[in-house]
Every structure is written in C-alpha cells, then in structure tokens.
Amino acid sequence: MNMPFTLSTLVPVLPEIFLACMATILIVVDFLCPRNREMLAQLALFSAFGVIFFLFYQEPGLAFGTMFIADSYSVFFKVICLFGMLMTTLLSGQYLKVEQIRQGEYYSLMTFSVVGMMFMVSAADLIVVYLGLELMALSIYCLVGLLKSDARANEASIKYFLMGSFSSAILLYGITLLYGLTGTTDFAGIAKYCSETDILKNPALLTGFVLILCGFFFKVGAAPFHFWSPDIYQGSPTSITAFMSVAPKAAGFAVIGRFLLMAFPESHEQWGSLLVIISLLSMAVGNIIAISQQNVKRMLAYSSIAHAGYALLGILAGTSEGYSATMSYLLIYGFMNMGAFGVVILMCSKGNRRESLEDYKGLAKSNPMAALLMLIFMFSLTGIPPTAGFVGKFYLLKAALAAGYTWTVIIAVIFSAISAYFYLRVIRYMYMDEPQDEFITQYSPGLTAALVISAVGVLGIGILPGSIFDWAARSLVCF
Amino acid sequence: MVNQLLFLYCAVVIIGTGLVAVRAKNPVYSVLSVMVLFFHMAGLYLLLNAEFLAAIQIIVYAGAILVLYLFVLFLVSLRQEVKIERFIASHGVSTVVSVCLGACLLAIIPSFKLGAKGQYPVERIEQLTHTKAMGLELYSNFILPFEIAGLILLIAVIGGLVLARNEKEVNE
Structure with a gap:
C-alpha cells in the first residue's frame, strides 16, 4: 500500500499545485505593491491561461494511490472552471472600480476556490471530494461578503455560509453512512463492494446515497435545494454572481457524474x-x-x-x-x-x-x-x-x-x-x-x-x- | 458490556447537550453545553482506542476553540440580539419536514450493518499505538486530504482578515 514517494508521482497534480502557488503569490504581490491592482488581475489571467494550456498537454494519470485522477473527463470540467475564472477576471476590473471594492485578496480567493473545484473534479475518493468542496465554498463565502457596506451582501454572505454548512453536514452524514456500510470512501472500492454483496438494496445505503446527492444538488442549485440562490445571486457582487453561476456548478456536476458512474454504475x-x-x-x-x-x-x-x-x-x-x-x-x-x-x-x-x-x-x-x-x-x-x-x-x-x-x-x-x-x-x-x-x-x-x-x-x-x-x-x- | 454502557452514556449526553446548545436562548449556556459535548466526544474516541484523537479533542476543541468562543461572547454585547423574531414565517412546515427526516434517519438504523474491515483492526492499533498508526497514515496515504485541509485553514485566515478589516484604512 505504501508506495515510495518521489517527485514524479506528483506530476498529475501539477496544475493544482501551480494554481495554489499562484493564489498565494497573489496575496504577497498585493502586499508588496499595494498601488498596482491591475497587476493582480493580469497575474490571475496569466495563471488561468497557463493552467488551461498545461491541461491540454497533460498525460492522464493517478496520484496519491487512487485518490486523485487526472483524466480527460476531469480536464474538460477543469477547463470550464478555469474559463469561468478567466471570464470573471476580465469582467471584474470595471465592476470593482465602480463598486469600489479594493481588497487585493479578491483574485487570490477566487483562485483558491478554483483550486478546490479542480480537486473536486479529479477526486475519486469521498474525502477529497468533501475537502475540495469546502475549499471552494469557503473562498466563495468570503467573496460574496466583499461589499461590506451593503446590507444585502452581508445577508447573502451569512445566508450562504449557514446554508452551505448545513448542506455540508448532510453530505458528511451521507458519507459516514456509506463508509460504515462499505468500509471504504473510494469510488471504485464502493462499486466493488456493492457488486460483491447484496448491499445495494439496503435502506441505510440508499439513505446515505441520497444524502450525498442532496449535498451535491445544493451546490449546483437544483430544486428543492435552491432556496439560497436568489438571495445570494442578488446580494453578492455581480462579478462573483457570474463566477458562482458557472464554475461551482460545473464542478458540482462533475462530482455528481463521477460519483454515479464510478460508485453506483449498476x-x-x-x-x-x-x-x-x-x-x-x-x-x-x-x-x-x-x-x-x-x-x-x-x-x-x-x-x-x-x-x-x-x-x-x-x-x-x-x-x-x-x-x-x-x-x-x-x-x-x-x-x-x-x-x-x-x-x-x-x-x-x-x-x-x-x-x-x-x-x-x-x-x-x-x-x-x-x-x-x-x-x-x-x-x-x-x-x-x-x-x-x-x-x-x-x-x-x-x-x-x-x-x-x-x-x-x-x-x-x-x-x-x-x-x-x-x-x-x-x-x-x-x-x-x-x-x-x-x-x-x-x-x-x-x-x-x-x-x-x-x-x-x-x-x-x-x-x-x-x-x-x-x-x-x-x-x-x-x- | 461495560463498553456498551459507557458508549450509551456518552451518546445520550452528546445528543442532550447538542440539543441544549441549539435551543438555549442564552449563548453562554450554548457554549458551555458544547464544552460538555466535546468532553464526551473525547470519551467516545477513548472507547475506540483512539487516545491521540481524544487528547486532541480536549486540547484543541475544549481548550482552545471554546475559550475563543467565550471571549467573543464577552466582546459582543448580546443583550439585544438574543430576543429576535423568527426569520421564517412557515415554521410549522419546517418542523414537520425535519421531524419526518429525523424519523427516516432513525428508521434506517436497524438495517445498518458494518462493511468490510479496514487494515487497522484493534489488535494492530494496540500493537502499533494509535498515535503512530495515525501519523503513518496521515503522512502517507492521506497526505492529499491533509494538504487540502491546510489550504482550507489558509483560506479561513485570509477570509477572516478580509471580512474583519476596516474598509477605510484600506482606502486611504
């Protein structure tokens, strides 16, 4: 089980590592040259472009056992998420000026949330899915609340945070049920266990399965888990609304697809x-x-x-x-x-x-x-x-x-x-x-x-x- | 038998204090009942031979995080905020829905049966000691989740700063 660890085993995760580094660099750049806000947008654009370019030439592969899969399916969704980030960065310049949002962390938080989405999209293990989802969501909660003097933005941020936490709890409860019943959090492992035993008809398993799907449906904003979206779309900065309507949705659908296809194909x-x-x-x-x-x-x-x-x-x-x-x-x-x-x-x-x-x-x-x-x-x-x-x-x-x-x-x-x-x-x-x-x-x-x-x-x-x-x-x- | 009784005691206290934490009008009661909850969680970990987690639970959650909560309560004047109207008019509907959901979740418990055993049965953990077993797993097979959790903590720090910072100082 314990594979020897070398740097070459990290190759499939390089795009994520690069983007996480860029997100951190964005904070440092903001600190070092506070007068030059244009540069942050340019850096964010550059990193999104760079990663998209890199993804097209990436060899498919596994990393960290079977937890992380870099395949063509994940590449497609990663490109959608990065495209969302790219377009939002282009849209943001003017909007931030008009609304006088001057936090330098804006681009950094957005980049971090894309890192979370990329982990979600590539995850073949429920733990990684959950952590990627939290990374994505936490960054977006902060972005939603950036218009601090606007009561609607505050409402949106708190509402999104509370409802998001509830949906995370529901998702986690589903994951624990599934883990207890099958003894694994790995998608392929769950599928294998289900095909070897007759557990598929077990009501507890079905409940766990449905709870997990509820968590994902919340993220993609499907009814009846949609109650957050109107208030939050209206309250958050428009550029962030645009971002939220595209990138996290794509990541959510990617996870739903992979979960259903890999863990419960039958x-x-x-x-x-x-x-x-x-x-x-x-x-x-x-x-x-x-x-x-x-x-x-x-x-x-x-x-x-x-x-x-x-x-x-x-x-x-x-x-x-x-x-x-x-x-x-x-x-x-x-x-x-x-x-x-x-x-x-x-x-x-x-x-x-x-x-x-x-x-x-x-x-x-x-x-x-x-x-x-x-x-x-x-x-x-x-x-x-x-x-x-x-x-x-x-x-x-x-x-x-x-x-x-x-x-x-x-x-x-x-x-x-x-x-x-x-x-x-x-x-x-x-x-x-x-x-x-x-x-x-x-x-x-x-x-x-x-x-x-x-x-x-x-x-x-x-x-x-x-x-x-x-x-x-x-x-x-x-x- | 003793183990089961201990588990039952911890579980009942956890559920009870959890309910108090949610329902109490006075936030100080909530925080204190959460503290009792955390201690009993540590008890559950001990029953599972997870002494490291039990220690962490007490040091980090009960020791550090709850003290922080109490400080926040001291700093924020809560007199006015405790008495507020319900946000949602259709309180009855949500009660019915949540009671139904709770009943469903309780109803499935009898059909729950344990799945495949992992690589760490109790004997192996006793032989390795829990701290070592967890360290080995966390830094080898679970290094990716561990690193992502690190990023999440970074976001929490940045986000906290962004939202708490005084806007006027930034603009000047």
Missing part, C-alpha cells in the same frame, strides 16, 4: 428516476418563479436553477451520449451566462446599479450595442437557433429521449417554452419601450474582451457545434 434505474424528479422540479421552480421577478440578477438566479434542471437531463439518461451532452451544455452555459452578467455589469455605474428590469427599457435606443449583446445571450438562454443554447438543449433532450424518458422530455420542452416569456420580456423592454434615463455605457478593455468572447462563443458554437460535442464525447473515453 443502480441506474434507481437514481435515474430520482434525478427525473429533481430535474423536473428544478425546471418548474426556476422557469415559473422567474416570471415574477423584477430584478435581473434574481431572474438570472431562477434561470440558473432551471438550467441545472436541463443539465441533469443528460446525467439521468445514464448514457455516454447524455453525459457528453451535459458536459457541453455546461460549457455553453458558461459562455451565455458570463455574457449576460457582462451586460448586467455594463449597465452598472457609480451609485446606480440598474439591476431592475425597468432599467432595460429602451436600451436599444440609448445603447444599441449593449442591447444587441443582451439579445444574443437571452436568445441563447431561451434556446433559440442559431445560438449555442439551442444546440446544447437539443442534444440534452435527444439523449434523454434516446434513453427512453419520453415524458420527461415533453415536460422539459413545455417548461422551456414557458421560459421564453421572461427571457424575451427583457428583449421586449429593450427594443419596444422608450428609454427612461440616458446614460452612456463604458467599455473597459477587459469587459469588452469578455463580452466579445461570450458572443463569439455563443454564436460560434451555435453555428458549428461539432467540435465542442466531439471533445466532450472524447473526454468520456476514460470511463
């Missing part, structure tokens, strides 16, 4: 029907409550609950086609959501956040460019061709249909049609109404880059979806 019938309920409930709650929202960030929070429901469609199918559809959808969701939050940040100016839907009235006349971008992202979130959102949703529905979940797919399509109401309402406000107040949007270089990347991504993947879906399918070979 009981698909049971978890398949469980996921159907969660998925439909998320779509219902997200899409229906979003209709009555007047705040853009709150609306996007409910929309993200609904999108968690869509993304679950691929996993519940339990086929490799379904998994690759979920993976590509999460990447596409990253593009369109980052874009939408980019426009929300664009609207924000000193002393006036313009987060209400009313503020979007007549945007097409006062700021045609911002309105056009929002139009693209709203179309994509609705799932209208030729945007990426359409292709993503199409593949998800197709995979679920192929796996025999006909009714689930029909209901999903109906909810998707309902969602058109509140997405297109934004467009109607922008194009059909008269402007309320004149203001000039300011495009900083970072924000421009982020918006361009999202728009190009959304339209590019929408027109040429092949490469992303091929990549996702290839990433699944390791299972």
Whole structure:
C-alpha cells in the first residue's frame, strides 16, 4: 500500500499545485505593491491561461494511490472552471472600480476556490471530494461578503455560509453512512463492494446515497435545494454572481457524474428516476418563479436553477451520449451566462446599479450595442437557433429521449417554452419601450474582451457545434 | 458490556447537550453545553482506542476553540440580539419536514450493518499505538486530504482578515 514517494508521482497534480502557488503569490504581490491592482488581475489571467494550456498537454494519470485522477473527463470540467475564472477576471476590473471594492485578496480567493473545484473534479475518493468542496465554498463565502457596506451582501454572505454548512453536514452524514456500510470512501472500492454483496438494496445505503446527492444538488442549485440562490445571486457582487453561476456548478456536476458512474454504475434505474424528479422540479421552480421577478440578477438566479434542471437531463439518461451532452451544455452555459452578467455589469455605474428590469427599457435606443449583446445571450438562454443554447438543449433532450424518458422530455420542452416569456420580456423592454434615463455605457478593455468572447462563443458554437460535442464525447473515453 | 454502557452514556449526553446548545436562548449556556459535548466526544474516541484523537479533542476543541468562543461572547454585547423574531414565517412546515427526516434517519438504523474491515483492526492499533498508526497514515496515504485541509485553514485566515478589516484604512 505504501508506495515510495518521489517527485514524479506528483506530476498529475501539477496544475493544482501551480494554481495554489499562484493564489498565494497573489496575496504577497498585493502586499508588496499595494498601488498596482491591475497587476493582480493580469497575474490571475496569466495563471488561468497557463493552467488551461498545461491541461491540454497533460498525460492522464493517478496520484496519491487512487485518490486523485487526472483524466480527460476531469480536464474538460477543469477547463470550464478555469474559463469561468478567466471570464470573471476580465469582467471584474470595471465592476470593482465602480463598486469600489479594493481588497487585493479578491483574485487570490477566487483562485483558491478554483483550486478546490479542480480537486473536486479529479477526486475519486469521498474525502477529497468533501475537502475540495469546502475549499471552494469557503473562498466563495468570503467573496460574496466583499461589499461590506451593503446590507444585502452581508445577508447573502451569512445566508450562504449557514446554508452551505448545513448542506455540508448532510453530505458528511451521507458519507459516514456509506463508509460504515462499505468500509471504504473510494469510488471504485464502493462499486466493488456493492457488486460483491447484496448491499445495494439496503435502506441505510440508499439513505446515505441520497444524502450525498442532496449535498451535491445544493451546490449546483437544483430544486428543492435552491432556496439560497436568489438571495445570494442578488446580494453578492455581480462579478462573483457570474463566477458562482458557472464554475461551482460545473464542478458540482462533475462530482455528481463521477460519483454515479464510478460508485453506483449498476443502480441506474434507481437514481435515474430520482434525478427525473429533481430535474423536473428544478425546471418548474426556476422557469415559473422567474416570471415574477423584477430584478435581473434574481431572474438570472431562477434561470440558473432551471438550467441545472436541463443539465441533469443528460446525467439521468445514464448514457455516454447524455453525459457528453451535459458536459457541453455546461460549457455553453458558461459562455451565455458570463455574457449576460457582462451586460448586467455594463449597465452598472457609480451609485446606480440598474439591476431592475425597468432599467432595460429602451436600451436599444440609448445603447444599441449593449442591447444587441443582451439579445444574443437571452436568445441563447431561451434556446433559440442559431445560438449555442439551442444546440446544447437539443442534444440534452435527444439523449434523454434516446434513453427512453419520453415524458420527461415533453415536460422539459413545455417548461422551456414557458421560459421564453421572461427571457424575451427583457428583449421586449429593450427594443419596444422608450428609454427612461440616458446614460452612456463604458467599455473597459477587459469587459469588452469578455463580452466579445461570450458572443463569439455563443454564436460560434451555435453555428458549428461539432467540435465542442466531439471533445466532450472524447473526454468520456476514460470511463 | 461495560463498553456498551459507557458508549450509551456518552451518546445520550452528546445528543442532550447538542440539543441544549441549539435551543438555549442564552449563548453562554450554548457554549458551555458544547464544552460538555466535546468532553464526551473525547470519551467516545477513548472507547475506540483512539487516545491521540481524544487528547486532541480536549486540547484543541475544549481548550482552545471554546475559550475563543467565550471571549467573543464577552466582546459582543448580546443583550439585544438574543430576543429576535423568527426569520421564517412557515415554521410549522419546517418542523414537520425535519421531524419526518429525523424519523427516516432513525428508521434506517436497524438495517445498518458494518462493511468490510479496514487494515487497522484493534489488535494492530494496540500493537502499533494509535498515535503512530495515525501519523503513518496521515503522512502517507492521506497526505492529499491533509494538504487540502491546510489550504482550507489558509483560506479561513485570509477570509477572516478580509471580512474583519476596516474598509477605510484600506482606502486611504
């Protein structure tokens, strides 16, 4: 069991080690040159780029026994998380200036949370999953509370912290049940023990399994574990909301996928029907409550609950086609959501956040460019061709249909049609109404880059979806 | 038999003090009942031949962390904050849901049976001593979780500083 320890056994963990070092360096840099905040963003950008580049050339491998797996599946999700960090860094510059957030630890905390996500994504052991999740969550709790003078931000931070702790406790209780019953926390070990004994029918095991899934569903914001998301999305700094809606969600789905595929591959019938309920409930709650929202960030929070429901469609199918559809959808969701939050940040100016839907009235006349971008992202979130959102949703529905979940797919399509109401309402406000107040949007270089990347991504993947879906399918070979 | 009685005693006290800690209106009572809870946790560890963990439990949790809590209680004036309204209107619903959940969790206990034994049965631990066995495992097979836990502690320090720091000093 005790392998000889050499430095070469650390090679699969190099990206994580590098990123953790960069996160620490960011604190030191902030301390040494407090006047130069631009440099922090550049360093964060550099490290995210560097790690993405490195990941593409990394050999698959195991580290620390079987606790840590660096395979193509994990690479795909790590790229989504790093992409989230990259885009958030681009979006942040302008937002931090407008809101006067000057903590240098901002980028460092974000980098640390990505390190946690990368550990989660690569973990093949419940202990590592849990610790990665805590590393990710703790950093985000702090980031959410950065607007200290804002009561809503304080509320959001405390709420997220308390609810997150509860969900962690539930997850831990599930893990202890599973550990007691099988004698191992290793995914492959659990699967082996379950296939050798008839424990799969044991109610205690099922309870442990469900509790663990509850913990993960909380992190991805699926209903009925969604109650935190509207308040927290609205209260936190918008750049952090954008980050939260993309990166931790992808990491959560990666863990759900690996846990179900590696530890419980044989009981698909049971978890398949469980996921159907969660998925439909998320779509219902997200899409229906979003209709009555007047705040853009709150609306996007409910929309993200609904999108968690869509993304679950691929996993519940339990086929490799379904998994690759979920993976590509999460990447596409990253593009369109980052874009939408980019426009929300664009609207924000000193002393006036313009987060209400009313503020979007007549945007097409006062700021045609911002309105056009929002139009693209709203179309994509609705799932209208030729945007990426359409292709993503199409593949998800197709995979679920192929796996025999006909009714689930029909209901999903109906909810998707309902969602058109509140997405297109934004467009109607922008194009059909008269402007309320004149203001000039300011495009900083970072924000421009982020918006361009999202728009190009959304339209590019929408027109040429092949490469992303091929990549996702290839990433699944390791299972 | 003696072991089982001791376990039962510790378990009952842990649950009781846990409930007091959550329900007590006066935070000082909460902290003190948590202290009793920690001592009985240490008792459970001793029953499992884990004397190192028992010592750590008392030194770190009961000794250091709880004293810190008490200091916080001294520094914060809690007179006004103890009497607040419930945050949630639908208190009845949440009671029903949590009672059902609790009943489910209790109902599954009879079907619980122990899984595969690990590499450390009691005899092996007695022969190696618990401290040594834990040290060996922690710094070889479990080095990755150990290091991630280190990062988590770093985040806790940074986060605490970020959230507690006076904004005006930063801006100047």
